[in-house]
Structures are given as C-alpha cells and as structure tokens.
Amino acid sequence: MKKKRILIFGSKGFISSSFITYVKKTNYKLIIFDSKKYNLLKTDSIKKIQRVVKDQDIIFFVSAIAPSKTFFDFNRNIKMLLNFIDSIKKKKIKKLVYLSSDAVYSDTKKKITESSKTVPTTLHGLMHITRENLLFKLFGKKTLVLRPTLIYGKNDPHNGYGPNSFIRLAKKNKDIKIFGKGEERRDHIHVEDVIKIIFNLIKKNKIGIFNICSGKIISFNELAKKIIHSLGSRSKIIYLKRSGPLHHLGLRRFNINKIKKNIHKIKIMNIRQNLNKNFFDTY
Structure with missing residues (x-):
C-alpha cells in the first residue's frame, strides 16, 4: 500500500x-x-x-x-x-x-x-x-x-519565560526572576x-x-517554587516590578472538551504532577 x-x-x-x-x-x-x-x-x-x-x-x-x-x-x-x-x-x-x-x-x-x-x-x-x-x-x-x-519540553530553543527557563536556571542554582508577584495563571502543555x-x-x-492545551492552569510563582523545591535547588525567586498591566488579565483558561471528544482516551500531562526527578533528568 x-x-x-x-x-x-x-x-x-x-x-x-x-x-x-x-x-x-x-x-x-x-x-x-x-x-x-x-x-x-x-x-x-x-x-x-x-x-x-x-x-x-x-x-x-x-x-x-x-x-x-x-x-x-x-x-x-x-x-x-x-x-x-x-x-x-x-x-x-x-x-x-x-x-x-x-x-x-x-x-x-x-x-x-x-x-x-x-x-x-x-x-x-x-x-x-x-x-x-x-x-x-x-x-x-x-x-x-x-x-x-x-x-514546554527539553528541546525548546527559545528558553522562554516559564517552565523551560525556570528549570534550566534552577538546575544551575541561579535566581529565577518573575514579574510582579508571578500571579498570572496560565495553561502549559x-x-x-x-x-x-x-x-x-x-x-x-x-x-x-x-x-x-492541557485544561490546567498554574501561576508563574507557584511554578517557580515547585521547580526549586522539587530539584532541591538553591535558587531564589526575585520579584521584579511590573512595568505594565497583567498580560491577558492575569488569567488564560481553556476548555478542552473538543479535544477529548475527537481523540478518545487522550491523556494530557498535568504540569503539577510532571515536575519530578524523572522529568527534570530529561533537561
């Protein structure tokens, strides 16, 4: 064929x-x-x-x-x-x-x-x-x-603000800088x-x-804290003064019903559960 x-x-x-x-x-x-x-x-x-x-x-x-x-x-x-x-x-x-x-x-x-x-x-x-x-x-x-x-994932070339950057900094015991109080809640997949x-x-x-999307949200502050704790890193979180308003009103939530309906038995990783030693070893 x-x-x-x-x-x-x-x-x-x-x-x-x-x-x-x-x-x-x-x-x-x-x-x-x-x-x-x-x-x-x-x-x-x-x-x-x-x-x-x-x-x-x-x-x-x-x-x-x-x-x-x-x-x-x-x-x-x-x-x-x-x-x-x-x-x-x-x-x-x-x-x-x-x-x-x-x-x-x-x-x-x-x-x-x-x-x-x-x-x-x-x-x-x-x-x-x-x-x-x-x-x-x-x-x-x-x-x-x-x-x-x-x-997010290990081969991200952009090293953007969020999981990829935070993990790489924490593994090197470098400080993680976040904007405001890191209160924005976003969906990461x-x-x-x-x-x-x-x-x-x-x-x-x-x-x-x-x-x-994953259908789950987490704040950047919680994300940074969880990564530092899970890695046993000596990194500290540095809170930077925000120069403008919160991006996307500080919240970006998604309904994933359409994905679930069209792809049966799909399992999407929850970033909170994903941040463990086995996952960090892939970076």
Missing part, C-alpha cells in the same frame, strides 16, 4: 522538529521543506514547491517569523503565506494543517473555547488570525487550524502531548479549529 505523504513547511522550530521525529516512526512518508532551499519570502520558490507537491498530499504549515512583534515581521509573515498559497492553489491537496496560536483570542477571564472571540491584542495574534482567515477562505473544509497555548494531539487529528482526518 502506498504511503500517505505529509509535507511540512518549517523544519527547525520546537514543534516542527518534534513532529518530524515523531512522524519518522510512523507509516507516513515525510517530506521536509526547509527555508534554505525553499525560501517563502522569494517568489522563485513557488515553482520549486509546485514540482514537489502532489494531489492528495497532507500539508503541515509551520513556517513563521515568530514572535511577530513589528509591522515589518507581520508583512513578511503574510508574504510567506501568500507565496505558499500560490505554489499549491492548483493542487488537489487532501488537507492543509496550520499551526496558529492562542494569541488570536481576545483577553477574557472566562474559559476559552474554539468559538471564543478572536480580537487579538498583539501583532503576533493579528498575524495568525489573518493567516487563518486566508487559509479557510481558500481551502475551506480541507483546513485544520491548531491553536496551542504555552508549550508538554510538547509530547502537542505532537500526539496533532498527529491524531491528522490521522483521523479532522478539520476546523482545535485548541491544543
């Missing part, structure tokens, strides 16, 4: 590299488009891509300049997507999977569902919702949009769970919008 093909655009990111490792162990044929050979900012990549893409291909589009903080980055991200669309619009692809972000949602203290209001407060969120709308307009019911929350969810949604031929 001929293997189904998954084409991935954007191969060096945290999620894409983890996805590539996972899919290589399955019976799917994986084709990787890297930015060196296929620079989506250049129109000469369009014909190169057209020669590779076939009808019934599954395409996972991850390519982005992130975070998109300036109008220059915003415009380049849209240009990348438009060149990509030009390269595949005449192909009868099976599915278009787009990696978006929870940044598309409006700030709210209510639990966020896939139908929650999308009025982004950042250029990064605006970039993603613009891309989403373009893809839904052109590919309709072939489109699967993924909106992950904060992702492990990269392994993210990849399993994405792969299962593709395998089950799902379409539409899915939030990729």
